[in-house]
Amino acid sequence: MNEVTKQEMFLFFKKYLFLVISFLFVIGINTNIHWAVYLPISILFAALYKRLTDGYLRDLALRWERSNHHIYTFLYTVSFMGLGLYVFIFYFQLSVGFIVSLLSLFFCWGYFIYFFLKAHQRSAEHQEILEESPGVFMGHYLDKDGLPKARHVSNSDRVQHQITVGGSGFGKTFSTFMPQIYQDIQEGDNFIVIINMKSDMDFENKVYSWCKKFNRKFRYFSITKPELSSYYNPFLFGSRGMIRDKFMLFSSWDNAFYKKLVKTDLAKKLDGLYDEGVTISKMKQLFEEYEGDKDFKGVIADLEGVQYAPFYEKINDPFGSIHDFYKEKSVFFLSLDEDQMREYAKDFQCMIYNDLRGFAGYIRDRVDERDRTPTWIYSDEIKEVFDNSMTTYNSRSRAAGFGNFYATQSPSGDIPRDLLNQLQGSCKTWHILGGLDADSIEYINKQIGTEEIVKYTEQVELGVQTTNTGLGSARDAHKHVISHNTFRRLKLGEGVLYTKEEGFSKKIIYDAMFYLDDSEPRNYTNDFYDLGIKDSIEAEKQKYVKESIKKLTKPDDGLTEQERFYRDDFVPQVTITEEGSMPF
Numbered sequence: 001m002n003e004v005t006k007q008e009m010f011l012f013f014k015k016y017l018f019l020v021i022s023f024l025f026v027i028g029i030n031t032n033i034h035w036a037v038y039l040p041i042s043i044l045f046a047a048l049y050k051r052l053t054d055g056y057l058r059d060l061a062l063r064w065e066r067s068n069h070h071i072y073t074f075l076y077t078v079s080f081m082g083l084g085l086y087v088f089i090f091y092f093q094l095s096v097g098f099i100v101s102l103l104s105l106f107f108c109w110g111y112f113i114y115f116f117l118k119a120h121q122r123s124a125e126h127q128e129i130l131e132e133s134p135g136v137f138m139g140h141y142l143d144k145d146g147l148p149k150a151r152h153v154s155n156s157d158r159v160q161h162q163i164t165v166g167g168s169g170f171g172k173t174f175s176t177f178m179p180q181i182y183q184d185i186q187e188g189d190n191f192i193v194i195i196n197m198k199s200d201m202d203f204e205n206k207v208y209s210w211c212k213k214f215n216r217k218f219r220y221f222s223i224t225k226p227e228l229s230s231y232y233n234p235f236l237f238g239s240r241g242m243i244r245d246k247f248m249l250f251s252s253w254d255n256a257f258y259k260k261l262v263k264t265d266l267a268k269k270l271d272g273l274y275d276e277g278v279t280i281s282k283m284k285q286l287f288e289e290y291e292g293d294k295d296f297k298g299v300i301a302d303l304e305g306v307q308y309a310p311f312y313e314k315i316n317d318p319f320g321s322i323h324d325f326y327k328e329k330s331v332f333f334l335s336l337d338e339d340q341m342r343e344y345a346k347d348f349q350c351m352i353y354n355d356l357r358g359f360a361g362y363i364r365d366r367v368d369e370r371d372r373t374p375t376w377i378y379s380d381e382i383k384e385v386f387d388n389s390m391t392t393y394n395s396r397s398r399a400a401g402f403g404n405f406y407a408t409q410s411p412s413g414d415i416p417r418d419l420l421n422q423l424q425g426s427c428k429t430w431h432i433l434g435g436l437d438a439d440s441i442e443y444i445n446k447q448i449g450t451e452e453i454v455k456y457t458e459q460v461e462l463g464v465q466t467t468n469t470g471l472g473s474a475r476d477a478h479k480h481v482i483s484h485n486t487f488r489r490l491k492l493g494e495g496v497l498y499t500k501e502e503g504f505s506k507k508i509i510y511d512a513m514f515y516l517d518d519s520e521p522r523n524y525t526n527d528f529y530d531l532g533i534k535d536s537i538e539a540e541k542q543k544y545v546k547e548s549i550k551k552l553t554k555p556d557d558g559l560t561e562q563e564r565f566y567r568d569d570f571v572p573q574v575t576i577t578e579e580g581s582m583p584f
């Protein structure tokens with residue numbers, strides 16, 4: 001028997017088995033029990049059987065495939081076998097005959113054994129897929145046999161960005177971000193940035209525990225927990241022009257004339273600052289001469305505002321640039337809690353994305369493709385920060401090889417529509433989870449688009465007996481690739497994974513987290529304060545400062561100012577230690 005006919009037979013059985021079972025029950029009417037009792041029982045049993053074969057066995061197959069044999073697998077097996085036995089005894093007692101009882105046993109057990117063998121075979125296949133590593137593993141979809149098949153997203157798709165949409169609590173972070181972060185950390189040799197707009201202890205601890213497990217450098221910056229944060233100066237990296245841009249973008253400018261004035265002035269004044277390393281306090285000093293001028297009040301207030309921030313001390317030193325973290329290939333976790341400190345979170349978000357944008361440009365422009373470190377940037381909850389310049393960053397950072405991942409609760413509400421169009425336009429992979437509002441579903445469906453189908457209509461003649469006239473029409477029609485109802489019915493842990501261009505969209509079960517062994521971290525609540533950061537930060541800072549003070553004198557490298565400006569490293573000398581990375 002060839003593969004197709006076997007598969008077809010299987011599908012046939014799967015579809016009609018419950019009918020066969022009900023039929024067997026109806027045969028029981030021949031016995032002396034009234035049919036009115038039998039009929040509802042047989043329908044109930046048929047429904048139960050269908051439900052079991054759809055959900056129960058699939059779950060069993062999944063567990064088997066994961067090689068996750070624990071007590072549930074055992075219980076499932078025993079109870080399903082028991083069900084078959086029950087049917088057997090039931091008929092036997094009613095003395096309908098051996099044939100009927102054997103048939104029922106055959107169907108129940110036979111179906112189970114088929115599933116069992118198939119799942120076992122898949123388990124081996126799955127192992128092979130994992131070993132080949134075709135990107136990151138996200139979960140499973142069901143093939144046409146109704147059996148689970150692994151779904152990966154390749155790294156070449158991942159550098160073309162991703163967006164996750166889903167209602168609150170439907171697993172944006174857990175189902176779509178965490179599995180990828182885990183696998184990226186495990187992969188090593190990359191730079192990972194996670195920007196979390198919530199102070200989510202569980203998420204932080206998980207990432208920290210994975211870093212520990214796979215021996216990765218964990219860098220943590222929190223606006224609400226500065227005592228645990230490492231140093232990070234978002235204005236430090238870049239040429240004078242880049243730094244000037246970052247300051248210009250940080251403030252809003254009503255008066256075009258003053259904007260021009262400041263731009264020119266900054267360019268001049270940054271010359272003096274550049275080699276020492278730019279800090280916010282030094283920048284503020286530059287503006288002091290405009291103190292009395294009302295048009296400069298805005299920018300001075302912006303800089304002053306940050307100066308009183310609780311995390312100010314951690315961003316105002318001339319070291320800890322994004323380039324340092326890139327070079328040391330760390331996992332950089334930023335926690336910007338919008339709920340506790342909304343304004344600071346927004347300010348900081350603005351700083352970090354401006355820094356990342358400039359940095360992406362630098363990598364694209366000056367670092368050879370072969371020398372680049374794979375960079376994955378996870379942005380959990382995107383909101384106001386996405387102005388026009390951010391969306392161009394999104395499409396351009398592809399050229400730097402940065403993969404960006406975004407999550408949003410309500411694409412129709414959180415972000416202005418035209419910006420969203422641009423953003424989604426440049427994201428190749430979408431994860432669409434449950435809990436979306438009707439507007440968002442409508443919007444997403446429009447984005448994914450429709451496929452052409454041919455609709456046939458037949459002409460009928462109405463009469464006592466309706467007859468087909470043999471006439472009809474065929475016309476082109478459009479149907480949504482994924483129906484509204486599919487989106488509406490998504491449960492927790494389910495979603496549609498859609499890849500643009502390939503048009504590969506399937507409902508998938510996001511169960512990757514359960515595969516990734518030891519992904520449940522131990523209780524780090526106490527351990528958290530022993531991240532290896534808190535105590536060592538001050539000591540290492542002292543050591544670092546001592547070393548860098550030696551270098552504070554202008555570098556004696558024989559370069560002219562102009563040459564130094566274009567030197568490869570692009571970072572003020574003061575930020576580089578002997579090893580080329582910061583020790584804390």
Ligand SMILES: Nc1ncnc2c1ncn2[C@@H]1O[C@H](COP(=O)(O)OP(=O)(O)OP(=O)(O)O)[C@@H](O)[C@H]1O
Nearest residue numbers: 166167168169170171172173174175492493510511
């Ligand atoms: N695939 C899954 N399987 C089982 N449970 C899941 C799955 N995905 C998420 N959950 C559960 O749902 C909880 C909420 O998920 P998560 O925090 O990722 O939601 P979210 O969409 O990021 O919500 P928010 O908008 O509040 O950030 C998780 O803590 C987890 O327990």
Ligand SMILES: [Mg+2]
Nearest residue numbers: 172173174380
């Ligand atoms: Mg979340």
